[in-house]
Amino acid sequence: MDELKEYEVKKIEYSKILICVDSDDFESSRNAFNYACSLAKHYNAELGIVSVLETGDLNIFQSLDPEVLNQRREEIKELLEVYGKKAKEYGVQDVHMLVTEGGPGAVITEKVIPKFQPDLVIVGVEKKNRTRNTIGSQAAKIVNNSNVSVSVIR
Amino acid sequence: MDELKEYEVKKIEYSKILICVDSDDFESSRNAFNYACSLAKHYNAELGIVSVLETGDLNIFQSLDPEVLNQRREEIKELLEVYGKKAKEYGVQDVHMLVTEGGPGAVITEKVIPKFQPDLVIVGVEKKNRTRNTIGSQAAKIVNNSNVSVSVIR
Numbered sequence: 501m502d503e504l505k506e507y508e509v510k511k512i513e514y515s516k517i518l519i520c521v522d523s524d525d526f527e528s529s530r531n532a533f534n535y536a537c538s539l540a541k542h543y544n545a546e547l548g549i550v551s552v553l554e555t556g557d558l559n560i561f562q563s564l565d566p567e568v569l570n571q572r573r574e575e576i577k578e579l580l581e582v583y584g585k586k587a588k589e590y591g592v593q594d595v596h597m598l599v600t601e602g603g604p605g606a607v608i609t610e611k612v613i614p615k616f617q618p619d620l621v622i623v624g625v626e627k628k629n630r631t632r633n634t635i636g637s638q639a640a641k642i643v644n645n646s647n648v649s650v651s652v653i654r
Numbered sequence: 655m656d657e658l659k660e661y662e663v664k665k666i667e668y669s670k671i672l673i674c675v676d677s678d679d680f681e682s683s684r685n686a687f688n689y690a691c692s693l694a695k696h697y698n699a700e701l702g703i704v705s706v707l708e709t710g711d712l713n714i715f716q717s718l719d720p721e722v723l724n725q726r727r728e729e730i731k732e733l734l735e736v737y738g739k740k741a742k743e744y745g746v747q748d749v750h751m752l753v754t755e756g757g758p759g760a761v762i763t764e765k766v767i768p769k770f771q772p773d774l775v776i777v778g779v780e781k782k783n784r785t786r787n788t789i790g791s792q793a794a795k796i797v798n799n800s801n802v803s804v805s806v807i808r
Contacts (some may be wrong), residue, residue, distance in 0.1 A: 504680050504736055509744035511690045526658050531803070537663045540661065542696065582658055590663035643797055643806050647781065649685070651805040652797050 514539060518548040518618035520608055520642070521583055523576050525626065532624030532653035533583065539620070540592045548616045549583050550598040551576050552607055573599065605641025613646050621650045670695060672772035674762055675737055677730050679780065686778030686807035687737065693774070694746045702770045703737050704752040704759040705730050706761055727753065759795025760765070767800050775804045 519536035521529040540547040553572050580597040587595045598616065601605050613621065623639040643650045673690035675683040694701040708727050734751040741749045752770065754761050767775065777793040797804045 501733065501736070502731070504740075507680075507684065507740065509740050510688050511695075512685070512689045512692045526661075530661065534664045535666045535803075538666045541665075577701070579655065579658070582655070586661065586663050640794060640798060644794060647808065648690075649805065649807045650704075651803065653803045654801065 514543045514545045515606040516546045516548065516618040517543075517617065517620050517622065518550060518613065518616055519622045520604070520624070521549060521551050521580075522604075522624065523551045523553075523579055528624040528626040530624070532651075533586075534621050535651065535653050536622045537587050537590045537592055540587070541590065544593065545619075546594040546596065547587055547592050548596045548598055548612075548618060549587065550600060550608065550612050550616075551580055552604040553599065553601040554604060573601075576588050600643055603638070605638030605645070608638075609612075609642055609645045613642075613648060618648060621646065621648055623650065623652055625652050625654050627654050668671060668697045668699045668773040670700045670702065670764075670770065670772045671697075671774050671776065672704060672767065672770055672780075673776045674758070674777065675703060675705050675734075676758075677705045677707075677733055678717065682780040684778070685778065686776050686805075687740075689805065689807050690776045691741050691744045691746055693776075694741070695744065699773075700748040700750065701741055701746050702750045702752055702772060703734055704762065704764075704766050704770075705734055706758040707753065707755040708758060709755050757792070759792030759799070763796055763799045766791075767796075767802060768769040772802060775800065775802055777804065777806055779806050779808050781808045 517536055517540050521533060521535055536547060553576055568620050576599050580599060584595045584597050598612060600612055623642060623644060639652045671690055671694050673687060675687060690701060707730055730753050734753060738749045738751050752766060754766055775796060777796060779793050792807045
């Protein structure tokens with residue numbers, strides 16, 4: 501209580517924000533992306549936009565086929581370019597696009613966050629169906645296992 | 655992709671923010687409280703500050719003793735008054751203090767959120783020890799079971 505009494509509220513400033521977008525589901529990413537861009541513009545923060553090529557989504561024959569993988573990679577890159585353009589048009593100055601592969605929760609927690617080192621991670625979650633195995637429902641993994649602040653946006 | 659191409663980023667506005675503070679752990683609440691006040695001031699939003707009297711924390715004899723319960727209730731009310739004062743001093747105009755009882759995750763998800771109807775819920779999580787059974791470690795319950803956006807702040 502003494503510690504609280506001496507405390508003064510400090511404005512939180514974020515300099516690096518990471519937004520995870522689901523390449524298969526624009527709906528669950530929309531609010532989260534709006535939130536990420538709003539904060540990034542307000543704080544004049546760097547914005548990382550990451551999307552995961554979910555290799556588990558492809559069946560075993562497709563996943564062995566480098567052409568299918570390459571095609572998905574290109575699609576995701578193209579998608580991220582569009583997201584990046586939208587963020588810039590809105591007024592976010594410093595935008596980075598990141599493509600990665602694997603299980604979304606694990607790869608974001610173990611690879612993307614340690615490398616990009618955001619102050620805040622933002623993930624979108626579908627309101628209706630929380631059991632779908634996408635980056636949305638992987639949010640719990642990111643919340644539980646990463647060591648940074650995470651906003652789960654519905 | 656077509657839907658994304660036609661989309662424009664919209665600024666997210668929050669009008670009601672709920673911050674959950676742990677009455678036993680100022681440290682894990684500090685950053686979350688800073689974040690909540692920063693956003694509430696920026697958005698000129700109503701700020702609800704909730705703390706849960708964790709009845710499971712008291713042993714069975716204490717929990718049957720209305721005096722012990724009343725004392726804890728008074729302590730939590732006093733604590734919330736201090737938090738409320740800090741928020742107002744910082745510049746948050748509209749502050750509400752809410753005391754409730756039970757298991758933090760469940761009571762916040764099932765009672766406080768449906769009643770207060772926030773746009774965004776903010777919870778603090780202790781960085782070091784994520785298994786402690788406080789409102790911090792109850793964050794996952796709130797993230798998973800509530801139907802609003804939740805920021806888990808470390």
